[in-house]
Amino acid sequence: MTGHEGYRRPGLLLALIGLLVIGVTTLPPLPQQTAASAATPLWCLVCGDYGGVDVVLNLLLFIPFAVGLRLTGARSLITVGVCAGLSLLIESLQFTLIVGRDASLSDLLTNTLGSLVGSIIGGQARQLLFPTAKQAVRLMTSGAIIWLGAQTATAVLLLPWAPSAGLAGAWARSVPGRVPFDGSVASAVVSGLVVPDGSNARSPELAARIRQGDIRLHVGVRTGTNAAVWSPVFELLGTSGAVLSIEAVNRHLAFQPPMQSYRLRLRRPALRLPDALPSQTGTLVQITAGERDGTVWARWTVAGLSHTTSQVLGPSLGWTLITPMRHSFGPEAHWITALWIGAWLAPIGYWSARTGRSHSGRAGILLLVLVIGLGLLPHLLGYPPVHWSEWLSGMVGVGLGYTGHRSAAYFR
Numbered sequence: 374m375t376g377h378e379g380y381r382r383p384g385l386l387l388a389l390i391g392l393l394v395i396g397v398t399t400l401p402p403l404p405q406q407t408a409a410s411a412a413t414p415l416w417c418l419v420c421g422d423y424g425g426v427d428v429v430l431n432l433l434l435f436i437p438f439a440v441g442l443r444l445t446g447a448r449s450l451i452t453v454g455v456c457a458g459l460s461l462l463i464e465s466l467q468f469t470l471i472v473g474r475d476a477s478l479s480d481l482l483t484n485t486l487g488s489l490v491g492s493i494i495g496g497q498a499r500q501l502l503f504p505t506a507k508q509a510v511r512l513m514t515s516g517a518i519i520w521l522g523a524q525t526a527t528a529v530l531l532l533p534w535a536p537s538a539g540l541a542g543a544w545a546r547s548v549p550g551r552v553p554f555d556g557s558v559a560s561a562v563v564s565g566l567v568v569p570d571g572s573n574a575r576s577p578e579l580a581a582r583i584r585q586g587d588i589r590l591h592v593g594v595r596t597g598t599n600a601a602v603w604s605p606v607f608e609l610l611g612t613s614g615a616v617l618s619i620e621a622v623n624r625h626l627a628f629q630p631p632m633q634s635y636r637l638r639l640r641r642p643a644l645r646l647p648d649a650l651p652s653q654t655g656t657l658v659q660i661t662a663g664e665r666d667g668t669v670w671a672r673w674t675v676a677g678l679s680h681t682t683s684q685v686l687g688p689s690l691g692w693t694l695i696t697p698m699r700h701s702f703g704p705e706a707h708w709i710t711a712l713w714i715g716a717w718l719a720p721i722g723y724w725s726a727r728t729g730r731s732h733s734g735r736a737g738i739l740l741l742v743l744v745i746g747l748g749l750l751p752h753l754l755g756y757p758p759v760h761w762s763e764w765l766s767g768m769v770g771v772g773l774g775y776t777g778h779r780s781a782a783y784f785r
Contacts, residue, residue, distance in 0.1 A: 384444025443495025722774025
């Protein structure tokens, strides 16, 4: 039990919101995914090309609902049991009635594990919201370590990678559940090697060049008639899907370089080439793209006019690895990254305000955490300096958390 009657109403509200989110994300049919879902084994644990993303999201999905149940006074065992039963019901409906949904053992296990995490968080609500000075020190320290660990893991997962077994080329590959790209690929050269279409032979030499950091491709594409959405145009295939790809997203293109995140079946940042596919059928588009020194870049030429775009990578792009929907980088990436950083750092600022230390001491600790996470880590791992918006969002996040403890005391 949480031991506080004042948590029951907000707990009930959180449980209802969590239940609504679970229903909205798991019950609507997806007929366009029927072929893909039929190919997913019921007993798989990490399913599909982005199975790692599904594992993370299914862990997170049941946490709010479980936290809400615990705040209403439900015991931990009852909370986990209700969540496990709900997950089993959903998986059964997906397997028997709901079209296009993937029912799997992995979903049941990860949902249940997420409910256990939520139950623990809900049971510690008072300590998390109104800790003593000693508890606040431990929470602040733990929060900072977890954030810095997430920053480090992201930086490692964004590093270039290619499988030692080699890579095979694919031009305009047909994927179940997606509208195919009905244009054509005229030529493809990656890291100085010509990549033919549909060859079953994998090239270890090409993979070796990519692992050494030689990531550059030149692809000629002729436009088609339809507005395909995340449809492959050119790919280098490994054992679990595309390691490197150019895909059509309406009239845009998206370039995904090869990264370590592929090994965990997580997503990779995709650089958007805006309006790179003219509506006129048969138009030749020459694309040059690559990654160098922590920056993804692309240049494309249409009718003699050249366009360029780029995106600096860094440790704060962890959200790109676990997004529920595929996303291509544009100007909005800085705003999403700012929200991501602020959400991580606000609790750390909140707990620091309750440690009982002097204002200067707390400010010094928070500044040190920011400098390590946004300054030292990128430098040590070979990334360019982070965008100024990341520093601003970090300071805003800890500032809002720091001042928020007064509001929390009022509502208490």
